[in-house]
Amino acid sequence: MKIFVTMPDGSTKTLEGTVGWQVMEIIKAAGIPIRAECGGACACATCHVYVDPAWLPKLPKAKPEEIDMLDMAMVVKDSSRLSCQVIFTPELDGLKLTIAPDSL
Amino acid sequence: MSAPAPITKAPAGESHSTDVVIIGAGPAGLFSVFELGLLDVKAHLIDILDRPGGQCAELYPEKPIYDIPGLPIVTGEELVDRLLQQIAPFGATFHLSQMAEALEKLPNGRWKVTTDAGTVVEAAVIVVAAGGGSFVPKKPPIPGIEEYEGKSVFYAVRKMEAFRDKNVVIVGGGDSALDWVLNLQPLAKKLTLVHHRDGFRAAQHSVNQMRELVAAGKMEFHIASVSALHGANGQLSSLTLNGKEKGDYDIPCEMMLPFFGLTMKLGPIADWGINLHENLVPVDTEKFESSTGGIFAIGDINTYPGKLKLILSGFHEAALMAQAAFRIARPGEKLRFQYTTSSSSLQKKLGVS
Numbered sequence: 001m002k003i004f005v006t007m008p009d010g011s012t013k014t015l016e017g018t019v020g021w022q023v024m025e026i027i028k029a030a031g032i033p034i035r036a037e038c039g040g041a042c043a044c045a046t047c048h049v050y051v052d053p054a055w056l057p058k059l060p061k062a063k064p065e066e067i068d069m070l071d072m073a074m075v076v077k078d079s080s081r082l083s084c085q086v087i088f089t090p091e092l093d094g095l096k097l098t099i100a101p102d103s104l
Numbered sequence: 105m106s107a108p109a110p111i112t113k114a115p116a117g118e119s120h121s122t123d124v125v126i127i128g129a130g131p132a133g134l135f136s137v138f139e140l141g142l143l144d145v146k147a148h149l150i151d152i153l154d155r156p157g158g159q160c161a162e163l164y165p166e167k168p169i170y171d172i173p174g175l176p177i178v179t180g181e182e183l184v185d186r187l188l189q190q191i192a193p194f195g196a197t198f199h200l201s202q203m204a205e206a207l208e209k210l211p212n213g214r215w216k217v218t219t220d221a222g223t224v225v226e227a228a229v230i231v232v233a234a235g236g237g238s239f240v241p242k243k244p245p246i247p248g249i250e251e252y253e254g255k256s257v258f259y260a261v262r263k264m265e266a267f268r269d270k271n272v273v274i275v276g277g278g279d280s281a282l283d284w285v286l287n288l289q290p291l292a293k294k295l296t297l298v299h300h301r302d303g304f305r306a307a308q309h310s311v312n313q314m315r316e317l318v319a320a321g322k323m324e325f326h327i328a329s330v331s332a333l334h335g336a337n338g339q340l341s342s343l344t345l346n347g348k349e350k351g352d353y354d355i356p357c358e359m360m361l362p363f364f365g366l367t368m369k370l371g372p373i374a375d376w377g378i379n380l381h382e383n384l385v386p387v388d389t390e391k392f393e394s395s396t397g398g399i400f401a402i403g404d405i406n407t408y409p410g411k412l413k414l415i416l417s418g419f420h421e422a423a424l425m426a427q428a429a430f431r432i433a434r435p436g437e438k439l440r441f442q443y444t445t446s447s448s449s450l451q452k453k454l455g456v457s
Contacts, residue, residue, distance in 0.1 A: 035367070037159075037163070038164060041163070041167050043164045044365070044367075045364075045365070046367060067301075068303075068305035069305070071278055071299070071300070071303075071304070071364075072278065072364050072365040073364070074244050074245055074364060075244075075245065075329055075331075076301070078348075102242070102245055
């Protein structure tokens with residue numbers, strides 16, 4: 001199962017997804033230096049990613065806690081999510097996302 | 105739980121002499137005071153935040169922590185309060201809202217730490233308990249913003265008067281943004297709030313007050329992001345905003361205040377000549393001492409084979425560091441290892457017998 005990641009500089013990486021992990025943890029485990037300062041507690045907004053518009057509807061909706069915390073992220077778009085709040089499932093095989101510049 | 109134990113705060117700019125300077129007042133730094141205190145070793149703590157607790161205070165004061173031994177559930181704030189209660193008998197001195205800026209080795213072998221507020225503390229031992237680094241304001245990734253920082257872009261308000269009769273734009277949707285909207289609106293020539301959505305993670309009464317000012321035509325609120333800055337020689341004249349419906353458009357701006365919370369940066373410690381590996385301090389696992397003798401590193405800032413970034417690791421590291429710090433701070437004295445359960449001298453120090 002794959003996650004296709006685009007870096008802020010446009011380069012791309014293909015990650016092996018692990019079911020049940022936070023997408024942030026998968027990104028981190030792949031060696032991408034995502035800040036994720038609070039360690040996945042939805043408390044810092046430094047694991048901000050942009051989800052490919054085609055994938056956005058397939059993700060579980062953001063909880064109010066995540067929407068509020070996104071206020072502390074930069075250049076927030078409709079496709080913005082905190083990757084610690086997205087749990088990887090088999091349905092997300094092939095997920096495409098871009099790391100937001102403020103997460104590195 | 106009762107009110108948090110009072111702490112001793114020193115005014116900025118003073119000079120002090122002590123046994124150990126602890127950089128960082130998070131859980132590892134706070135518990136160090138306890139372990140050092142049992143050995144009669146005195147400590148001063150320096151932290152950039154205005155209160156003790158580090159990440160527990162800044163990032164997750166309300167989040168429950170489940171992996172502190174003996175405390176099945178405790179919030180970040182409660183853990184800090186309990187640590188402050190535990191270290192109260194040892195009277196450590198806190199230097200808060202200050203960044204440890206320079207470290208110098210003195211001819212007599214002791215260390216001198218200077219903060220950005222001009223405080224100087226001399227000590228035999230340095231303990232770096234700086235977690236993920238200093239908490240500093242997040243900077244928006246707008247091209248060229250550095251040119252304006254400190255001249256017309258500010259991440260904090262030091263003097264409100266500087267904003268009088270200015271065209272002020274505040275960016276963000278948290279309590280800091282809303283509080284400063286309400287404080288600066290009466291002073292500013294024009295005040296504009298820019299936030300990416302029509303929702304806020306701020307106190308409801310502040311949001312209501314802001315909306316009343318907008319309705320009364322006393323300020324503007326734009327649902328947008330700042331995409332470009334315009335001006336010359338560090339002085340802003342206008343901003344380009346990007347709104348979902350309006351696309352790109354410009355608004356006048358003389359002073360911009362972005363409030364996006366804090367992020368962690370290693371800061372001046374990187375220039376202290378301590379051996380670093382990927383912004384972490386490699387230490388041994390006997391004493392948690394860095395490659396520079398007399399400088400220890402405990403908690404999230406250190407690295408060694410098998411390191412786990414857990415609060416409980418920081419506690420263990422503090423206990424072993426304290427033994428080694430005693431030997432440096434009290435050369436020639438015999439270290440007596442005692443248990444708090446049985447030692448009447450320890451109980452005396454703790455004020456329980």
